[in-house]
Every structure is written in C-alpha cells, then in structure tokens.
Amino acid sequence: MWFVNQLEGESSAYTIDFTLRLIGNLNVKALEQAFAEIVQRHEVLRTHFEIKNNQPVQVIDPNMTIALPVVDLQNLPDPWKQVEHLATAEACKPFDLANGPVLRVKMWQVATDEHILLFAIHHIAADGWSMGILIGELSAYYRAFSTGSSVELPKLPIQYADFAVWQRQWFTNQVLERQLNYWKQHLTGAPPLLELPTDRPRPAIQTFRGGTEQLQLDALLTQQLKKLSQESRSTLFMTLLAGFVVLMSRYSGQTDLVVGSPIANRNRTEIEGLIGFFVNSLALRFDLSQEPTFEGLLAQVRQVTQNAYDHQDLPFEMLVEELQLERNLDRNPLTQVVFALQNAPTSPWDLPDVKVEGMPSGLDSVRLDLEVYLWDAPEGLGGFCSYNRDLFDAATITRMMQHFKTLLAAIVDNPHQPVSLLPLLIEQERHQLLVEWNDTQVDYPQNQCIHQLFESQVERTPDAVAVVFENQQFTYHELNCRANQLAQYLRSVGVGADVLVGLCVERSLLMAIGLLAILKAGGAYVPLDPEYPTERLSFMLEDAQVWVLLTQQHLSDKLPKNQANTVFLDEIWSKIAQNSQENFSNGVTASQSSECDLH
Incomplete structure (x- = not known):
C-alpha cells in the first residue's frame, strides 16, 4: 500500500x-x-x-x-x-x-x-x-x-507491528524459497493482461474512476450452485470462480488467463481480532486450451485454489517483484480483474436508542479494471461489480452481469457441457440476434438475374467499394469491368446457356470476378473448394460434366490432369483483356462496358 x-x-x-x-x-x-x-x-x-x-x-x-x-x-x-x-x-x-x-x-x-x-x-x-x-x-x-x-x-495478545516483525522473521530462506518456487512455476509465462473488450481505449495513466453494478442471484439458483458444489467436492466459491473464469475467457477470447482473488490471510488466532491490513491477493492462473467441460474446469479450479491456499503467505507485492514484472501506470501488474465470495465475520450495529442505516458511499473509485464481490444471504447470493469507468460503460457491465447469471444457470443445468458451448445470451438477446437482426428479407425484381441486379448497383454507385480482400479492393465499376472481360472470353470458348463452368480458386478477388463473369456469360456456376481431396474434385467435375474450369496455376496438382478447357486465371489475364478489347461486340450485357479499362 x-x-x-x-x-x-x-x-x-x-x-x-x-x-x-x-x-x-x-x-x-x-x-x-x-x-x-x-x-x-x-x-x-x-x-x-x-x-x-x-x-x-x-x-x-x-x-x-x-x-x-x-x-x-x-x-x-x-x-x-x-x-x-x-x-x-x-x-x-x-x-x-x-x-x-x-x-x-x-x-x-x-x-x-x-x-x-x-x-x-x-x-x-x-x-x-x-x-x-x-x-x-x-x-x-x-x-x-x-x-x-x-x-x-478480550485483551489483544499482539499489535500489527508485532505481526509485521514476525512475518519478516518467519520468512526464512527455506520458507521463502518454497513459496516463491510454487508461484514462479505457476505464473511464469502468464499473459500480462486480460484483454477484455472495452468501450474506450485504456488511458495511459489509471484514474481509478469507478462505477458499481448490483448483482443478485435468486434463492433457487443459489441452492442449485450449492448442490453442484457439494456433489463435485468443491466449495461454493470454487464453483462461482469457475463460472467467472468461463465468463472472462469467453469475453476476452483467451484460454490462458489470470484472475485475482483476495484471501483474509488470518490463519493464526493471535491476529483474528486485530484491525490491520492482513488481506493478500492470490493470482490464480487457469488453462482452458483443451476445451474442458465445466466439470473438468471445476476440478482444475479446485486444485489451483488449494495449492494457492497452501502458499498464501507470500505477499503479492513480493511476488510481483520476484517475477520482475514491468510496472505500468495504465494497469495493475499480473491481475486486472478480481473475484471474491465474502465470508469475513460481520457484526451488526448495536447502538442503544439509535437506529443505524447504511447510505451509499460517496466514493466512486475502483482499484482494478473489474472487481466482483458476492456474499451469501437467505434470499440468495448477492453482491456487486465495481468497474473502471474509463474503460467500460454502465450498459456493458449490466450486460456482462446478465451473461454471468445466464452462464451460471446453464452450468447447473448441464455441468458436463464444454465451457465453450455454454450459453451466455439472455432470451432477449437471442431473439435480437436470431430474429430481429436476421430479418433480412428484401423484395427483389423477379424479372432480373443476380448479375443484372449487380449491374444496376454499378450504375447507382460506380465508385463505391464493392469487394475487399486483405489489402486489395475493387469499386463496383472496377469489378464490373473485370467481370465483363472474363465473361467475353468465356463466351468466345463456348460458354452460354446450360453450360456448366467450374470455379476452383482460393478466397480472393478472383473468386468474385469469376462468379460474376460466369453468370454474365450465361453459364451455370459450379463451386469447387480447393481444400477438397483430388478424388472428390474429380468426381464433381465428371458428375457435373463441367465444360470449362477456372482455377489458379498453383492449384493444378490438386486437379485431374485430363480436365479439358482448364483456364488458369492468374496466367492468361492479359490475353483475356486483349481478347475482350478486340471482340467486345459479342453481345455480353454489361453496364458501363464501353468505359471499362481493359488493362
């Protein structure tokens, strides 16, 4: 501190x-x-x-x-x-x-x-x-x-300063070495940051501006979580922590992550009645890379937490120093999120003739990116999530806590399911994604083909970007010109109505050009995935009686050698351009055709 x-x-x-x-x-x-x-x-x-x-x-x-x-x-x-x-x-x-x-x-x-x-x-x-x-x-x-x-x-047997002196003396070389060795083994190579998606970029210096979102689980879900904990020989904290780890992994996309958890560290009777700073932070690392079920993850959480309890005396700040972690003013070292189930003994206010009511705190500070605290009560588990307002909006945290509750409900319903498949979305979000946002029905003209609809769009927005692949892109006008060029070439080699043309190219701009060109030439498009085995591609070509095959030179080894009319697009494009320039009057329908740059 x-x-x-x-x-x-x-x-x-x-x-x-x-x-x-x-x-x-x-x-x-x-x-x-x-x-x-x-x-x-x-x-x-x-x-x-x-x-x-x-x-x-x-x-x-x-x-x-x-x-x-x-x-x-x-x-x-x-x-x-x-x-x-x-x-x-x-x-x-x-x-x-x-x-x-x-x-x-x-x-x-x-x-x-x-x-x-x-x-x-x-x-x-x-x-x-x-x-x-x-x-x-x-x-x-x-x-x-x-x-x-x-x-x-009761008389206090020691004071906090006595504990501080004793702790330094107790950390002899042997004790210190044993604790350090465990934590170094546990945390070496751990990711320095839990990269949760934030609403704003992380500031260069933390300001600790905090917000709070309440969290309440009903009595039935609380009872189900307790039952699952008993059946799996785990504590309620371990079950809740495992659920929180799944939430953080799903949000961050990380399968190797570190979550902080405070521990009272009052494991000696002499200090149980002392006011003082005894709490320690445990950095708990979890591995979800093997797609565990929730039961499997819970077993891992149980082992990790038990090992951490056996080595809980090493102060967190000493661990940070020994690991030689770089201090950054924009975040806390090693752990940026904390999860805790509070079980510290509490005392009720008992002032004669005075009624005591708690009021909201005037503080709006938070120490980490995210802190979740729960406690058990007759009406169910309750608590709150404190969050950094420089990083998250209130609506984001509200949604995150709803996802946490959904996740916990799914866990008690089927703890055998892989954690990557456990649902997060509430019913309203599922309806929004699957129904509202998927309502893409549009009335199209019934007397026009796909390539003709595309040509209409070319006329409306010729300079708008039509297709992007990696660092390349075409406008509608550019894509239309190249498709026209290839379509003219296909017509020159006999492609027309009822003629099947295979397209076997890797994902690229050529794929868009080839598909449009086949339709413009009047042919039928036969998709061929270059990842398929050669035997499968041979069968498809023979079964469909493909007349022309459009492909790329480096894919030739995967294609049958006896396929007639194979066109390697990446080799003959200059010939196609020249041919389309010389024979442009062969009847291919194409918007802005006279303006196409054939080179």
Whole structure:
C-alpha cells in the first residue's frame, strides 16, 4: 500500500469508508469516546509511515486523540443536499500517510434526532475483516459509555507491528524459497493482461474512476450452485470462480488467463481480532486450451485454489517483484480483474436508542479494471461489480452481469457441457440476434438475374467499394469491368446457356470476378473448394460434366490432369483483356462496358 501510494500519488482509490444515517437519541460524546478507545486499542490506527534511511518505517503515536466534529446543518433549506455533497468531498479526500492520521471521522446533524456519520480508513491500516471488528467494538464501547456500564473486550495478545516483525522473521530462506518456487512455476509465462473488450481505449495513466453494478442471484439458483458444489467436492466459491473464469475467457477470447482473488490471510488466532491490513491477493492462473467441460474446469479450479491456499503467505507485492514484472501506470501488474465470495465475520450495529442505516458511499473509485464481490444471504447470493469507468460503460457491465447469471444457470443445468458451448445470451438477446437482426428479407425484381441486379448497383454507385480482400479492393465499376472481360472470353470458348463452368480458386478477388463473369456469360456456376481431396474434385467435375474450369496455376496438382478447357486465371489475364478489347461486340450485357479499362 505504501509503495502504490508513492508510485501513483495520493488518491482515494484505497480508502475504505462507511456513511451511516443515525436516527434517534444519539449520545455524541459517547460515540467520540468509543472511537478514541478503539484508536488506543489498535496501534495501527495511530500509525503513520515515515522514510528513514531511505526505508519506510511504521511510526506509532502513543497518545493520538481523535475528535468527532459535528456540523449543524438543521437551519439550511435543503440539509440533505448539503450533507451529500460534504460527505462525498470528505470521503474522497486523500490520506497523508507520512503524517497521518489513517482514520477520519466526521458527523453532520440534519435534524434534532438525525445525524449522518462518515468514517474513512486508508487500506494500509485495515481490510474487510477489520470492518467487522471495528463495528463490533464500536458498538460495545458506545453501549458502555452511553449507559455507564463497563465493557470487557478480550485483551489483544499482539499489535500489527508485532505481526509485521514476525512475518519478516518467519520468512526464512527455506520458507521463502518454497513459496516463491510454487508461484514462479505457476505464473511464469502468464499473459500480462486480460484483454477484455472495452468501450474506450485504456488511458495511459489509471484514474481509478469507478462505477458499481448490483448483482443478485435468486434463492433457487443459489441452492442449485450449492448442490453442484457439494456433489463435485468443491466449495461454493470454487464453483462461482469457475463460472467467472468461463465468463472472462469467453469475453476476452483467451484460454490462458489470470484472475485475482483476495484471501483474509488470518490463519493464526493471535491476529483474528486485530484491525490491520492482513488481506493478500492470490493470482490464480487457469488453462482452458483443451476445451474442458465445466466439470473438468471445476476440478482444475479446485486444485489451483488449494495449492494457492497452501502458499498464501507470500505477499503479492513480493511476488510481483520476484517475477520482475514491468510496472505500468495504465494497469495493475499480473491481475486486472478480481473475484471474491465474502465470508469475513460481520457484526451488526448495536447502538442503544439509535437506529443505524447504511447510505451509499460517496466514493466512486475502483482499484482494478473489474472487481466482483458476492456474499451469501437467505434470499440468495448477492453482491456487486465495481468497474473502471474509463474503460467500460454502465450498459456493458449490466450486460456482462446478465451473461454471468445466464452462464451460471446453464452450468447447473448441464455441468458436463464444454465451457465453450455454454450459453451466455439472455432470451432477449437471442431473439435480437436470431430474429430481429436476421430479418433480412428484401423484395427483389423477379424479372432480373443476380448479375443484372449487380449491374444496376454499378450504375447507382460506380465508385463505391464493392469487394475487399486483405489489402486489395475493387469499386463496383472496377469489378464490373473485370467481370465483363472474363465473361467475353468465356463466351468466345463456348460458354452460354446450360453450360456448366467450374470455379476452383482460393478466397480472393478472383473468386468474385469469376462468379460474376460466369453468370454474365450465361453459364451455370459450379463451386469447387480447393481444400477438397483430388478424388472428390474429380468426381464433381465428371458428375457435373463441367465444360470449362477456372482455377489458379498453383492449384493444378490438386486437379485431374485430363480436365479439358482448364483456364488458369492468374496466367492468361492479359490475353483475356486483349481478347475482350478486340471482340467486345459479342453481345455480353454489361453496364458501363464501353468505359471499362481493359488493362
């Protein structure tokens, strides 16, 4: 966190904030005392970070106090509008890690019995698990101070600084080598970027401008996902993660991809009750190149996650350094998307005589391209997707989350299906693609052939581009001229009504010329795929009694040697042009024929 702050500068991207509506007989003094006690109980909340001897160090303030200022907005004509603006500005204010504090609290009074409370903590001092601890302890202290009772919280055996020292000592050469070896083996050669299709180009420097899209799965689908997890000896998180990996692979087109997932990293009893930054990011790499079924992918996800849990202690930033990944200001290293199923213990707000309601956060920041967080509830799995607004529109993320739900429903319906065939589209999109956008019926003149309709288009738009192949293209006029030239040559060798002409050329502009020329000459077009076996091509030529075969010289080895009237288009084009110039009056119908450039 400190390094990122130095690299990217001060921002609100790593701020954890709560905005609460407190309704009732609030004891402001008791709340202020409760915050003060928590700050004294947890050293990390009164820690700032200085540079000494060119190294960052934790500096703990032994006597830091915390004030809870209350701004009275009751006399304003629209206090709610004011408080919304003020709370957003306060939440977005960056922290000064070098001087502290890392915790801010502010309160606004909008009515006699109504207050708005904001408290914000920099991520360097707390994580998601810490919020449950803070809420539980704040409620306990407030109850004690507001009622005059006592509170007995279990004594903290260590502080965060103790953990930091222990972690460095524990990472001996042997432990560090074992963890590093695993992650290096797992991630060497991994793609540096998950290339999701974005609505806008990636900016040169991240701005962390975030948006949020809610996600809700109904109780039935949630129960089906849990049942599938049990039957496959997997956790619910593994099943959901596997579904998310399929979604990311289908969106990006990548079969080798890395997805980040946070882990609480509180695997020792001494740190379970500490506020602090313990969470670690796991970089999980998956391989879908062998077209696995969902069951097969889930087995891979189970193995990858279990291995990652066995090596979860290596800090993510140390891994990035050891892999010597290039730092780019336009994206995060190694992982740009995160998926998590939240299971950290939570505590309800319990303030006597005060009703507590959560309010939308004033922050609009996001740390990565895409972050999806889910949690289990009686009504089903719920959560949200945070996304970078510099890259994605809200409608794109809404559609992506709908596809995720469709995908999960298809997974529980048929987990044996290859992941590449699992449906993504909702019914409305399927109807749009298959019916609405496929409604291409057009009324054409019944007394004209295809080549005559083409000639009419030549008259309307002669200079418009008609056909493109790689770096070559023809306008309608150019294509028509060349087709006329070839058609005249075909007429000179006997092509007319009821005469079958084979066309065996690779995909190219010659294919378009040849098809039109055959029709203009009055013949019938017989398509011959040069990828077919020679025996198959011989049978087709003999069975159709093809009179003339149009092809290319380099395909001659694939064609029967006894085929009469074989024309190699890439060799005799100059002869065709000359012949058409000399015999242009042989009756071929062609728009703008007198204007054709035969060379």
